[in-house]
Amino acid sequence: MTTTTSSLPATRSASNRAIDLLARLAPALFLVLLMVLFTTLAPRFLSTINLFNVLRQVSIYGILGVGMTFVILTRGIDLSVGALAAFTGLVAAVVAKGAVDTRLVLPWGGASWPWAALAAIAAGGLSGLLQGLIVSRLSVPSFVVTLGGMTVFRGLALIIGNGGPISGFSDSFGWWGRGMVGPVPAPVIAFLAVVVAAAIVLRSTPFGRAVYAVGSNPEAARLCGLDVNRVLTSVYVLTGLCAGLGGFILASRLNSAEAVAGTQYELNVIAAVVIGGTSLYGGAGGIVGTVIGTLLIGVLLNGLVILNVSPYVQQLLIGAIIVGAVVFDVSVKKQKR
DSSP states (O other), X not given: OHHHHHHHHHHHXXXXXXXXXXXXXXXXXXXXXXXXXXXXXXXXXXXXXXXHHHHHHHHHHHHHHHHHHHHHHTTOOXXXXXXXXXXXXXXXXXXXXXXXXXXXXXXXXXXXXXXXXXXXXXXXXXXXXXXXXXXXXXXXXXXXXXXXXXXXXHHHHHHHHTTSOEEOOOHHHHHHHHOEETTEEHHHHHHHHHHHHHHHXXXXXXXXXXXXXXXXXXXXXXXXXXXXXXXXXXXHHHHHHHHHHHHHHHHHHHTEEOTXXXXXXXXXXXXXXXXXXXXXXXXXXXXXXXXXXHHHHHHHHHHHHHTTOOHHHHHHHHHHHHXXXXXXXXXXXXXXX
């Protein structure tokens, strides 16, 4: 009788380990299967040119996804990242050009790309700070705050550009979106740098551990002495900083900044993070999973374009994948319990 009873926890433990392993490996396995499928249907999918094109396309999603990972780890959501990328891209454009027609003229004229990039990142950080303070200090649900933020930032972008684009930047500005470092596109280098920095912060610093603690159990984290409000505010600042960098690179890549840029980016970014294994219930996930999820979204979209699948069907598939990922996450948690 004792042997039978004592074997139950061991059986449950083995089952939980198997479920955890499946949850961690599922995105990578799905990515490999997708690549095999698209290579079989369209052999040119696996060409070096196309693979680097995929990496260039997903780099901005990936940068935004890194910031989104921190937010979702704390049980939040940020629906404003696409609009914020458009707004910060226009901020960078105004600083680089020094004027918008005759309506807005900066007294010091146009500035070089470092100042334009810093302006975009600072604007994103301040926007994230404002949203984070509303979420943490006023206890307003992040969904509501960032949904409103999405409209506000899109409106600010329309005001800055007067509904039109700002284009025609210097070669040094455009290099960050279209340049190369050897065979590697410059946006991919920026994406990798953000990934490495975020992974170190999340896994090797007290702040990273605090993010996981707050996401796992905010009340327990508060009782342990953590400043939960500060942690919550900080993750929205990080998302804003990432959106600012993404907006600058997006404007650089397109050689144009406009209010409609970044439309539907929030859908792809959230999909990448959730597919990568970051739980919408908080406290579980990481940057590596987000990278895999970002690549998966990029491969899926690129493969569907190569196969001439309708853009409407693409959106349908991404929505279905998000729902499927959430259902899988809920199922895993039920199995553990």
